[in-house]
Amino acid sequence: MNGVMSAVYRVLAFVVAGEVAIQAAFVVWGDAGLGRYVDQVGVVEKSTFDTAFETGVAPFPEFLGLLLHGLNGMMIIPAIALLLVISSFFAKVPRGIVFALAVLGLVVVQVSLGLGGHAISVLGALHGINALALFSIAMWTGLRVSWASRRVQREPLAERVTV
């Protein structure tokens, strides 16, 4: 049970890190498409986005990236982080709960900055930097588990030698 749960914990941590990379890809792909659209067609206004978000009729194909960035970021990633925290209760990883809560905390900060950035743009800048912090902590959370299990595998050999 323990081995399975720490494997689940480790995988979820890496999924969070991978999701951050996906989020970066989505939003820049969308922004690049926006630039091309304006270059070709020339007009973007409030209802370009407002209507597209709901109807799904995208003014340009890359708009999907912006839509998915929002959906993935507000719904899927928080759900995964929550599952990470729940798995940390059962996985006997030293300080596993602390790290899982740190990941969840950074996700909460990231969503808040993302929403706030729509009104105060400097929060958007912080959203970009926090993404890197979140990626790093999520990777570390997963790698710690690998390092700990590798350390356990090496110990018996060392012990045998000294004895």
Place this chain on the structure above:
Amino acid sequence: MGVGSGRRAPRVSSRIRLLISITATLIILGTLGWGWTASRLPASYAATDMGVMDTGEAQAVAHSGTGHAGHSGHGAASSAGSPHDVRSLVAGESGPADVSVTLTARRERVTLEHGLSLMAYTLNGQTPGPTIRATQGDLVEVKLVNQSVTGGTTLHWHGLDVPNAMDGVAGVTQDAVQVGESFIYRFVAKQVGTYWYHSHQVSHEQVLNGLLGAIVINPAKGIKEDIDVLALSHRYAGKRTVNGQAGDVITPAAAGSTARIRVINTDPGVIPVWVSGAAYRLVAVDGTQVSAPTPIENRSVLVPAGGRADLAVRIPQSGQAVRVEFGGAAMIIGPKGAPASATPAPSETVDLLAYGSSSGIGLDPAAANRIFDYKIGRRPGFVNGKPGVYWTINGHLFPNVPMFMVAEGDLVRMRISNHSGRAHPMHLHGHHVLVLAREGVPATGSPWWTDSLEVKNGQTYEVIFRADNPGIWMDHCHNLVHARQGLLAHLMYQGVTTPFRLGRHSANYPE
């Protein structure tokens, strides 16, 4: 595991640890599950059950100081009488109508003039639907026939303060008109100006896809300008059109003549409108004439979602045409073949708080006996079982939004403040509100009567109106997607009831 390396955890402690872990998990999942179930809307409910009653009296007493026992007596008297069903709130006039129109609603494929083909909603085969024209004082009768709009439809008269039974809100003032059914709207055209009509059933989708049209009411003596031009702006599948045409739309006019251009914004977002080739005046806002409008150059007018702006221009004697710019489309007015060069969007806008000249407003803000707050915010939560980040009104998610209670004759003040991160075009049915101040700066221009007010993030507006139209009136964001997400409250007159129901067991979905 080496024999001497680490401690052996006692079995009791590891069991307790497991128990704590399971409990913590159940608490997390339980909280989410409770949030989900508690937010589910009932299968059937009435608009009068939806929300938290706000009588606005406590604040009014605190502000005005003097006793308001008389007013509460007045309120009690009007509710002591038998309750009025919304169906009884109709136009008093009987007999044949002066303007009689039948609008048949269909869902069909249309090809707009620039070749774009899409599934849209048409009225009498066209989108936008036919323009209804009347003279002030006319009794207008419109028969809505639903030929093929599955899910039902209604017509709401945006900006017209019609009797409540004619307001067209599915589930509140009527049941949606299903396929094969019809509904007759009758009202007296008391207000002069530019208005529009649109569906209020599944409105976020039906209005987007074209179930709308203009209604123009002229004074008996006609308008001052030589030419009357309609400029209904709508985006179909992302393409901006004016009166259903994309690109440049041409209206012929002689050099030296004057034109009134009736701009209607039927989209969910604010649009800037400006004129190239001549100075222009803003002569009416949301149907109300502007007092002493001054010429405008190098500024645009921001027309909120649902709002209207009447612009007056004089076609230059030089023979050039004038362009009314919509950003992506334009209305060109002038002699045939006359040149007209476009100008980029001005960075400055017209501030309605200080445009035109002030005249007496006829209302004493200090005498208001109801004072309400309409605070728009945003927070995560559940609405009808779906998790997300939702709009809040006075801190509450839908359906725990305020029901603003008033009695007929009340003078009502409302403070609309927005700290939700996005702009919202706020629309109150059945009434026009007068803007008193914005962020404490008092209005000094022509009395700014509006029914569609763009409230930007961080802004606060103080408005006032007389409760002179009994009924149950929606007060919502006209970005209809936001309304569907819960940015929707209503004004309720004491003693008014409705037999109509909302919820998934009814067929009524006003947003």
